[in-house]
Amino acid sequence: QKEVEQDPGPLSVPEGAIVSLNCTYSNSAFQYFMWYRQYSRKGPELLMYTYSSGNKEDGRFTAQVDKSSKYISLFIRDSQPSDSATYLCAARRPQKLVFGQGTRLTINP
Amino acid sequence: SQTIHQWPATLVQPVGSPLSLECTVEGTSNPNLYWYRQAAGRGLQLLFYSVGIGQISSEVPQNLSASRPQDRQFILSSKKLLLSDSGFYLCAWSKTGNQPQHFGDGTRLSIL
Numbered sequence: 138q139k140e141v142e143q144d145p146g147p148l149s150v151p152e153g154a155i156v157s158l159n160c161t162y163s164n165s166a167f168q169y170f171m172w173y174r175q176y177s178r179k180g181p182e183l184l185m186y187t188y189s190s191g192n193k194e195d196g197r198f199t200a201q202v203d204k205s206s207k208y209i210s211l212f213i214r215d216s217q218p219s220d221s222a223t224y225l226c227a228a229r230r231p232q233k234l235v236f237g238q239g240t241r242l243t244i245n246p
Numbered sequence: 247s248q249t250i251h252q253w254p255a256t257l258v259q260p261v262g263s264p265l266s267l268e269c270t271v272e273g274t275s276n277p278n279l280y281w282y283r284q285a286a287g288r289g290l291q292l293l294f295y296s297v298g299i300g301q302i303s304s305e306v307p308q309n310l311s312a313s314r315p316q317d318r319q320f321i322l323s324s325k326k327l328l329l330s331d332s333g334f335y336l337c338a339w340s341k342t343g344n345q346p347q348h349f350g351d352g353t354r355l356s357i358l
């Protein structure tokens with residue numbers, strides 16, 4: 138079983154829709170959680186970084202962590218074509234950062 | 247602000263040839279440095295990380311090696327490339343082991 142599981146998609150939604158991206162993890166030792174956005178042929182770019190359970194908001198992006206169910210989510214409001222990318226979740230435990238497979242997202246104009 | 251540079255962006259090499267990919271970080275000192283490989287649909291696999299000059303930890307035994315000759319320089323090498331070494335290689339840095347990692351734009355390596 139992978140330590141961090143993420144549905145690879147692809148996911149395609151119309152412009153303006155609310156997007157929900159999700160990951161689950163299996164190890165309770167994970168303490169920090171991140172979301173990265175990766176455009177084609179580019180490196181991943183850090184979007185959100187959270188520690189505790191609950192929500193963290195940054196503009197149109199909201200990261201949600203539920204440590205009791207080992208579930209992390211990223212919500213994108215008012216999605217734009219420029220949000221089309223692969224989104225990677227990541228979880229950190231001491232000495233290791235583990236990434237999900239990434240979800241490929243397309244926002245259709 | 248901090249920046250990370252990787253080169254080359256694209257590389258095509260024959261099987262059995264050597265490899266040297268370079269990564270440099272600017273705007274910070276004594277960063278943690280990382281090399282990852284990203285295969286299609288398989289996420290990021292950590293290959294090596296370094297907490298200081300000359301200190302290299304290997305996560306996956308394989309045909310590759312890493313070196314850190316200077317504080318902000320990280321090099322990924324191979325003496326003889328295999329077909330299975332093809333992939334997208336990413337360098338990353340973080341201020342400490344607990345801080346988020348920041349990535350370069352990668353090198354796409356194709357082995358013929």
